[in-house]
Amino acid sequence: MLRVKNLRKSYFMSEGAVPAVQGISFDIDEGVFLTLLGPSGCGKTTTLRCVAGLETPDSGEIYIGNEPVFLDGKGILVPPFRRGVGMVFQSYAIWPHMTVFENVAFPLVHGGFKAPKAQVKERVRKALELVGLAAQENRPAPFLSGGQQQRVSLARALVYEPKLLLLDEPLSNLDAKLREEMRLELRELVKRLKISTLYVTHDQEEALVLSDQIAVMSEGHILQKGSPREIYLDPRHPFVANFVGNANFIEGFVEPGKNGHPDFVVGTALGQMSCRLSSEIAKGERVSLVFRPEDVVIHTTAQSSRVNTFPGIIERLIFLGNRIYCEIRSGAFLLHGETNARTEIQQGANVFVEIPADYVRVLRAQ
Ligand SMILES: Nc1ncnc2c1ncn2[C@@H]1O[C@H](COP(=O)(O)OP(=O)(O)OP(=O)(O)O)[C@@H](O)[C@H]1O
Ligand SMILES: [Mg+2]
Structure with a gap:
């Protein structure tokens, strides 16, 4: 038309x-x-x-x-x-x-x-x-x-x-x-x-x-x-x-995985992260990892068996009625996450942030 x-x-x-x-x-x-x-x-x-x-x-x-x-x-x-x-x-x-x-x-x-x-x-x-x-x-x-x-x-x-x-x-x-x-x-x-x-x-x-x-x-x-x-x-x-929705961004390099990670992972300042790499992205390449706040899982206890889990502290917490929006400090990063409105969680709490590998998009760094 x-x-x-x-x-x-x-x-x-x-x-x-x-x-x-x-x-x-x-x-x-x-x-x-x-x-x-x-x-x-x-x-x-x-x-x-x-x-x-x-x-x-x-x-x-x-x-x-x-x-x-x-x-x-x-x-x-x-x-x-x-x-x-x-x-x-x-x-x-x-x-x-x-x-x-x-x-x-x-x-x-x-x-x-x-x-x-x-x-x-x-x-x-x-x-x-x-x-x-x-x-x-x-x-x-x-x-x-x-x-x-x-x-x-x-x-x-x-x-x-x-x-x-x-x-x-x-x-x-x-x-x-x-x-x-x-x-x-x-x-x-x-x-x-x-x-x-x-x-x-x-x-x-x-x-x-x-x-x-x-x-x-x-x-x-x-x-x-x-x-x-x-x-x-x-x-x-x-x-x-x-521009469409909110997103977390972490930069890193594609590197060989270790300690039970898949063949290649992305090394970031947060630690090694597993994610699905498309065939267009090569070893050694600088990439940008993108994931949505609503895909971040916030645990209140340590999760030793889960990949892509990092310790952090709740720096800011906003109750939005249908969910809780959180800013979580992990090392140099401020991660944006969300959790169920009924979660018992306070500002300053020590938490463990899980970023499910399937929900991480790997983009070539600009
Ligand atoms: N009549 C005009 N003369 C000179 N520059 C113009 C004219 N109209 C638009 N521009 C410029 O062209 C660019 C694109 O403008 P346009 O109006 O297409 O943007 P837009 O995406 O519709 O923005 P908005 O969401 O603010 O309406 C802008 O930099 C704007 O300043
Ligand atoms: Mg316009």
């Missing part, structure tokens, strides 16, 4: 060129929900605007359906209103002097998607029904809650039945509770309508909840693309591990 190849876009300013998007490629198959996830300034909005036709890329190729809408060097640049995409901006961009109905009807009456007058009413009503605002159609736009305004802008993007929906942080202005509700509604709606969706957010939880596929971006590049499960459980890059 959407194919982006080697997309590049810089902005030129008095202080020089800002390389916003530096050669990214991704595809969205029909009906798939893909999220661009990354920190502020990494190029998400720029990518979305290039797809919508609101920015002209420096180079690359963009296809919507099978039609090229931008091909550098071939002079192909389809204007926004011919691309058949619906877009919701972070700011909603709804018109305060119009009613809900007039806002949603706007693209059909004034925009590039003009429809016969007889159809307008029916299509606007249908779009408003989809977002649950049929009863409010005559209300002036300012007399709506944030969540309702957000729905108006969604209805306006859906009213001409786009093949592709582009959403730029559409939930960021809502309070936490409403945001969570709208997330689920939004996903259900686009799945029901079988619309392919390109979504932008810097909120990792939102990306995990909504997406079929996540592309993690940093400084104009896509570092990893995969399902939420792959991105979270198998990060291939330290940035991805750190």
Whole structure:
């Protein structure tokens, strides 16, 4: 449905060129929900605007359906209103002097998607029904809650039945509770309508909840693309591990194992650690071990028979209701761990931290 190849876009300013998007490629198959996830300034909005036709890329190729809408060097640049995409901006961009109905009807009456007058009413009503605002159609736009305004802008993007929906942080202005509700509604709606969706957010939880596929971006590049499960459980890059969820990082070198360890282990300042080494990683190589706080097991008694178990002291302990978050000092390291909320454990306690070998990801050090 959407194919982006080697997309590049810089902005030129008095202080020089800002390389916003530096050669990214991704595809969205029909009906798939893909999220661009990354920190502020990494190029998400720029990518979305290039797809919508609101920015002209420096180079690359963009296809919507099978039609090229931008091909550098071939002079192909389809204007926004011919691309058949619906877009919701972070700011909603709804018109305060119009009613809900007039806002949603706007693209059909004034925009590039003009429809016969007889159809307008029916299509606007249908779009408003989809977002649950049929009863409010005559209300002036300012007399709506944030969540309702957000729905108006969604209805306006859906009213001409786009093949592709582009959403730029559409939930960021809502309070936490409403945001969570709208997330689920939004996903259900686009799945029901079988619309392919390109979504932008810097909120990792939102990306995990909504997406079929996540592309993690940093400084104009896509570092990893995969399902939420792959991105979270198998990060291939330290940035991805750190940006999506929390992670512990320990550097070390691959060395021969001893004392009952497997053939090769990773020597770290914490001690030797067993982990699964992929065939790409060679002996002697410098690596970064990555593991999640929730995979760390905190024992209150010594565990002589278990590998990857290190003594430590609970330096900080935060009760979070559904679990306890701990910072554990072990030698020079401060490890992040979690334990069951009912565990009897105090700050200053001597503990033994176990890092299960299967849950340690071994990444080449950067
Ligand atoms: N119109 C512009 N003129 C100059 N530089 C721009 C312009 N728009 C964006 N940039 C720069 O391009 C880079 C990427 O910006 P972009 O808006 O795509 O980031 P983003 O990932 O959407 O960030 P955010 O999460 O803050 O919205 C940034 O360094 C930004 O300062
Ligand atoms: Mg942005």
